[in-house]
Structures are given as structure tokens and as C-alpha cells.
Amino acid sequence: MTVSGLHHVAVICSDYETSKRFYTEIMGFEILAETHRPERNSYKLDLLVPGGTQIELFSFPAPPARSSYPEACGLRHLAFSVSNIERETADLTAKGVTVEEIRVDGLTGKRFTFFADPDGLPIELYEE
Structure with missing residues (x-):
């Protein structure tokens, strides 16, 4: 395949x-x-x-509701790449979306954060 x-x-x-x-x-x-x-x-x-x-x-x-956040068996989260995480989180916040604190991936050194869609599905922004 x-x-x-x-x-x-x-x-x-x-x-x-x-x-x-x-x-x-x-x-x-x-x-x-x-x-x-x-x-x-x-x-x-x-x-x-x-x-x-x-x-x-x-x-x-x-x-049916999602089992738990985010460690339910199956799809864990959606992740989207962005070039400027501060700009994107500021835009989301201005639109009324609650965004978690920006963190650094210990393996790659890249910055990322999470927020949720209207049903609580975790969405990640991962800085390129």
C-alpha cells in the first residue's frame, strides 16, 4: 500500500x-x-x-457524547499548523474562543496550544 x-x-x-x-x-x-x-x-x-x-x-x-477529554480511545485531537501562534491565539481569543497557555513540545522545541470546538473536541495549533 x-x-x-x-x-x-x-x-x-x-x-x-x-x-x-x-x-x-x-x-x-x-x-x-x-x-x-x-x-x-x-x-x-x-x-x-x-x-x-x-x-x-x-x-x-x-x-453519543465523547468519552473523555482528550484521552478517550480513538481520535485524540485535530492539529493544524500555523506560522505565528501568538497571532492565531489572539485572533481566536478575540472571537470568544478560550485558548490554553502556549507550551513548548519537549521533543521538537516547537510551540503549541489547545482549544476546543463547540462539542469539546480538542484542537491543537502547532507552530511551524
């Missing part, structure tokens, strides 16, 4: 309009497609992350 890259990450949200606003207005991701699936009472929103990866944002009636 030869993998050529990461195509998408799927995220299930509890409140579609709140998460749609978060990922488009707060995170700034471009909408590629929005599909309503009436047979599932569900929406699917395809978002473009700079660099070509996509996020598929799904809504379903009454999805």
Missing part, C-alpha cells in the same frame, strides 16, 4: 449550525459542499483546510 496523503477527517457534531459557524467563521475553512440527507435527518458539510485536507462535518440526531 502507498498512501499519498491525508484526504479528510470526519467530525460528528451535536449542533450543526453552531459547528458550521465555528469551522467556517472562527477557523476560516472554505465550504466545498453542503448536503442535507433527509432520510437520515442529517447534514454533511465538506470543508477545505488550507493545504488540501478536508473536514467532513456530520450532524446526526442524538449522537
Whole structure:
């Protein structure tokens, strides 16, 4: 098998309009497609992350809550690279997002921080 890259990450949200606003207005991701699936009472929103990866944002009636933060078995967090972590955390804070203190990765010496999406999914910013 030869993998050529990461195509998408799927995220299930509890409140579609709140998460749609978060990922488009707060995170700034471009909408590629929005599909309503009436047979599932569900929406699917395809978002473009700079660099070509996509996020598929799904809504379903009454999805189960995430087990714990962030050490539940499975996907731990989403991480996005940024060139200036202070600028990005200031922008998030100005938009009402609570951002953790900037830390330094002991293995790489790179700076990073975490915040959460509307459902508490941990999101990391990792400085290039």
C-alpha cells in the first residue's frame, strides 16, 4: 500500500449550525459542499483546510457524547499548523474562543496550544 496523503477527517457534531459557524467563521475553512440527507435527518458539510485536507462535518440526531477529554480511545485531537501562534491565539481569543497557555513540545522545541470546538473536541495549533 502507498498512501499519498491525508484526504479528510470526519467530525460528528451535536449542533450543526453552531459547528458550521465555528469551522467556517472562527477557523476560516472554505465550504466545498453542503448536503442535507433527509432520510437520515442529517447534514454533511465538506470543508477545505488550507493545504488540501478536508473536514467532513456530520450532524446526526442524538449522537453519543465523547468519552473523555482528550484521552478517550480513538481520535485524540485535530492539529493544524500555523506560522505565528501568538497571532492565531489572539485572533481566536478575540472571537470568544478560550485558548490554553502556549507550551513548548519537549521533543521538537516547537510551540503549541489547545482549544476546543463547540462539542469539546480538542484542537491543537502547532507552530511551524
